[in-house]
Amino acid sequence: MNILEQWRYIDLGRPNPFVAQTFYEAVAEAVSNDKSPNTLIMLNPGAPYVCIGYHQNINVEVDVKYCEENNLPIVRRGQGGGATYLDGNQVFYQIIAKNSEVVPKQVDEMFRRLLAVTVKVYQRLGVTSAKYKPLNDVVANGKKISGNGASLHDKASILVGNFIMDMDFDRMARVLKVPNEKFRDKMAKSMQEWVTTLKRELIEVPSPEIIKKVYVEEIQRILGIKLAKSEITQEEWSLFNNKLLPIYTSREWLYMEAPYSTRHPGRAVKIAHDVKVVEVDYKAGKLIRLRAEVKGKEIIDIRITGDFFATPKETIFQLEEDLKGKKLEETQLQSTITRFYAETGVETPGITPEDVVQALMKLKTLL
């Protein structure tokens, strides 16, 4: 393949969480101002931390008190997506490019092009089932195996992502804010089911050095670029330490108000690609609480509780079974609920069949 562009490659080693998660913004500023070439950064986080997406509300998403008590820094990144626990068991790649023929500006095309490298690397490492799942996921046997986000920093495009060698699923479930412990249990179980790692997929986990080596080979081959190993410039360090780090460590940045569109009743946690665990309360004559695992619009699993009584009470378990596999579409739900009430003869004082339908439709607003 003809080499199109000359890029810089930086191995940042095992830096602290703020450097791991935000230094690339300084590089992006330098690239945007033509002070640095297009750059690939790779690293392992040197310590564990919690990372939230640019548009998230920290108090909604993260158990801040738990993080403080356990010396877990919380870092807000400049890219989208959700909250996650990160540590030295991941290898990060961070691509920063301006006016690059190999980095499309069209968002879906950018993800497709750049994640082709992640997919190929996983395949070379032995995860032969790895594949790209639009818009921005890499999966292995249908399970998420890489997290990725992107942004535009002035004129430079940024894509950040990771290879997951291993994951502390318990910690991941613990750091997120939940309405109750049953939600946490459901969320933890869902993560185990829908997220995978190199440790789960392979007998032997490759070292970070091998992962980086293979990535460097594949990004050059697939994108048609030439990487030259280099160091961070004095200007970039100065920009980071003097201008950007004060912003990223400020209370104002961390507790930034989230957009209106992210404010929903109830709680929703995205587990992987189109899988979410959601919980909502619906107040009819009595309270209905729904907690569900949803894939796309399809109910995988649901629990129906609240302060109402069902007679006979076991019939609620049947309704939960009946709803599995159903889509959160009003007409289909009305049919399912009507049939349930007719066949079981259940009585639910304070709750009508329409209330149950509307509670489910309220759940849908969280998707």
Added chain:
Amino acid sequence: MVKIDGNDFPENLYYHRDHMWVKIEDGLIRTGYNDWAQKAAGKLLSLKMKRAGSLVEQGKTLGSIESGKWVGSLKVPISGELVQVNEDALKTPSIINKEPYAKGWVAVIKPSKLDSEIKTLIPGTDKLALETWIKDEKAKAKL
């Protein structure tokens, strides 16, 4: 309506090169994201804007958008005072995708330098300039 490669550019608007459109309305300007840009971004899930009352400068950040874990910024097309933000778009950002020039407007600005700054925008009546600009953008977007 000017149509360039399937993207709409109403003739009665002006276009900032950071992809905001501008409509002059009784001494104020209304602005939003153009059709090409909303398609390139994908379905918008989040929109955050500066507050009404803020002073905004051409080329600086007016707000941020998110689609599929990609975050981009909306730039100020004309300097002035931000007098109104579209609450509907804040609640449902995808309205920008569906009606970028109608219900998907994002802000109304009371301009402070309209006469000088409007000259830096591409008029919707200048089809050649629009075509040249979008052709360059498409090349960068690798479409």
